[in-house]
Amino acid sequence: MALVAVSKTHPAEAVAEAIAAGQSVFGENRVQEAAAKFPALRAAHPALRLHIIGGLQTNKARDAVRVADVIESLDRPRLADAIEDAAQREGRLPRLLVQVNTGDEAQKSGVARPEADAFITACRTRFGAALTGLMCIPPAEGDPAPHFALLAAMAARHGLPDVSMGMSGDFEVAIAQGATLVRVGSAIFGQRPAPPPPA
Numbered sequence: 596m597a598l599v600a601v602s603k604t605h606p607a608e609a610v611a612e613a614i615a616a617g618q619s620v621f622g623e624n625r626v627q628e629a630a631a632k633f634p635a636l637r638a639a640h641p642a643l644r645l646h647i648i649g650g651l652q653t654n655k656a657r658d659a660v661r662v663a664d665v666i667e668s669l670d671r672p673r674l675a676d677a678i679e680d681a682a683q684r685e686g687r688l689p690r691l692l693v694q695v696n697t698g699d700e701a702q703k704s705g706v707a708r709p710e711a712d713a714f715i716t717a718c719r720t721r722f723g724a725a726l727t728g729l730m731c732i733p734p735a736e737g738d739p740a741p742h743f744a745l746l747a748a749m750a751a752r753h754g755l756p757d758v759s760m761g762m763s764g765d766f767e768v769a770i771a772q773g774a775t776l777v778r779v780g781s782a783i784f785g786q787r788p789a790p791p792p793p794a
């Protein structure tokens with residue numbers, strides 16, 4: 596079980612403090628923020644590992660491939676194309692997790708549940724051993740346990756070792772259901788500032 600400390604919106608100094616306390620794996624949901632914050636930290640701390648955990652636009656795939664050790668949000672064929680192309684150009688391929696929209700929520704990233712098995716198989720064929728697992732964010736309302744159980748079963752069915760699930764509010768439930776990666780932000784770094792009002 597590994598802890599991904601989600602440092603989005605928090606400054607590089609907060610990450611440096613967490614590194615000093617022994618944490619080495621971090622998660623960011625915006626590629627631009629990660630690209631601004633992490634190269635200097637990485638130069639100073641070679642053991643640091645960065646996971647991109649947010650919905651990823653295809654035009655950000657190249658930056659993501661450049662900065663990330665793990666991309667947890669592979670969720671559609673066009674993004675797979677963009678990552679494959681970027682990996683060829685950059686000469687590096689991060690580890691990849693397929694994000695599954697276990698609640699089939701219209702506003703959420705992730706491959707829809709009915710399409711997940713076929714998409715995972717296609718990604719396996721395309722990326723081979725770089726595809727190591729699955730990730731989900733259950734609906735905000737309701738019991739997350741069935742979503743976590745579904746994701747763990749799906750990963751097992753595909754022989755994938757990484758199961759990324761659980762955040763500050765539900766990581767204990769996720770661990771009980773077989774999480775191998777939990778993504779915890781506010782419980783470590785404190786509340787994030789409110790997002791700016793819409794323009």
Ligand SMILES: *Cc1c(COP(=O)(O)O)cnc(C)c1O
Pocket residue numbers: 601603624648649732761762763764778779780781782
């Ligand atoms: C922000 C975020 C987290 C961490 O959320 P907390 O509730 O602050 O722990 C986890 N996963 C994803 C995908 C996130 O965007």
